[in-house]
Amino acid sequence: MNDRKRVKLPVDHLSDELHIAADTDTWREVTTKLKADAPNEACCFLLTRPSRGVRRTTVLIREIIWPKSGEVTATPGSLEVSADFISRAMDAAIDAGPMVGLCLVHTHPKSEIFGEGIARFSSRDDWYEERLFPTITLDRPDAISASIVLGSTGDIDGRIWWADRGRSLTQAAHAIRIVGPELTIVETPSSNWKDHPDPTVMDRSTRLWGKEGRRRLQNLRIGIPGAGGTGSLTILGLATMGVGKLLVWDKDIAKKQNRHRTAGVTAEFVDHPKVQAMKAMAESLATAEPFSIEVYEEWGTTAEALTRLKDCDVIFCCVDKFAPRVPLNDLAYAHLIPTIDMASWMHPDHNKQIDALMTHAHVWSPGIPCAWCRETLSSFILMREAQGRQQAIERRIPYGLALEETDGVEPSVLPLNMLGVSLALIQFMQVALKITTRTPNDLKFFLPEWELDESDRPVRHACDCVLTLGLGDTLRISPVEIE
């Protein structure tokens, strides 16, 4: 590579944490094709969309724009990108909307001249990007752009570019998230992840997921909307397993009736916010060091909570209604945040005896059918739920039948919740730590069959989970605020 005196880049601060994220298929296509050009360098553009949380900004990369013949001149040590290619990419971004930017991805391949290609921006890269990105960013203040360099051994570096008050500014990315049925987080040289100071406390677990898995658990930030029957047990499990950062939402006040099915609600927390009980329980159990748990006395699907959930690497959906599952499902695909949904269900017969019960843990993530594909969610189910005490009234009215009102409260028992949470934690081990070769879409337990089932189902044609993948903040997600 032609090294030269480094230019001073206009470094600034956009977010405490910066990620670049792609779905697995897009990432595989980019890396496979670019690396095939080795020993020459290679490049492409991708359209970007922002995902702005509270402490983290993620640049989501989607549609790939490949150079046409003659638009790029490459050697093992240099890359010349033509003005035509840049114009074509910028036109595509402009056509896609004001929040859409560009990500330039290029390689530092292994070559006989330079040896292994290191994923660090060279002085030539700095010089070039200092000229390129003002062109890309300055007229597009709502878009966030990015640049990625791929090394030859799997290492990656990245940085973000954006416009602010007439200047094009940059900040180093901390990690690249590659999201499919499993979550891969590649740390950049700017990563702020830390190892546990005393890894021996996790000796038995580390034998399964290794030092890398332990480091990942220590640094993952996990969001948990709902701190009831399933949420409390999830918090217990994650804190015990060594997850370093938890965010928990629940607006409920703990009642004496919660104690027999909710972990951590000791007598002293009755009549106090549930999340306070969760905080005390998690802090007393946590094995990560440092460990932090932030709790919010609010529902996990308000507009503010949905913004904060964009800071998370994984979400456990522990809500007990269908309506709040809608924004959480949409968030998983549009913002590339794997979400593990748990649900338990009981069905009474005519004598009000339970004749069927079910619990499941379903992963919502790119490459796995969403809740709408699986028909866990449908507009009809949501409408039924909204009917509340008047559920299915339209079936009764034409026949002059009186409305049977119900308070809509289903039974809930600890063993069933615990089984659902266990299935979810097994899914989590696979999604976040890849303990086996394949992530099951859905683990289900049924009674009366007494069957533990991996129930796979294909993606529905043209479902939202395919169409909205990585749309980030350009997709309107409606908050759900309920009492």
Added chain:
Amino acid sequence: MEALVQPSELLLEAVKDLSARSGHAFQISPTPVPGTNLFVVHTEQHEYRQEYTVPSGGLGFRAPFNFPDAAPEDSFFITAIDTKLITPDSVRRTTDLNRAGRADGHVNGSALTNIPVLVFSWHLWDRVPWNRRKHTLFDHYTHCVRRFGLAEHD
């Protein structure tokens, strides 16, 4: 579970769009019907079908707080509860309206106050399922009006 006491911006926009496209002044209840998360959307004056004893009156339906993720109820209502067919239906041999029944408490919380209404359970969305990214309240209204043109028996 109870929704916020006010309809969402999306729902308000949808009702505005419905009024503009239908030519009828639709309004939405300020709060959900008690015990539900459904808002009442109605117009005071709408023509009924020619075969009815009452030519016009109020017409409406109920839409969930989380519209358009959740579909409107698969039904609609008219306010003239004593409406009958002028001539008996040839198949059912009655002047009662098909699959329609009086409902109390159906529109509580709306400008209609606590009046009983005649609810039509006619499966408006039986052929094409509601699509949250595509369908509008106007599509729902169009289904209601379309059903007015069909036979008075199944």
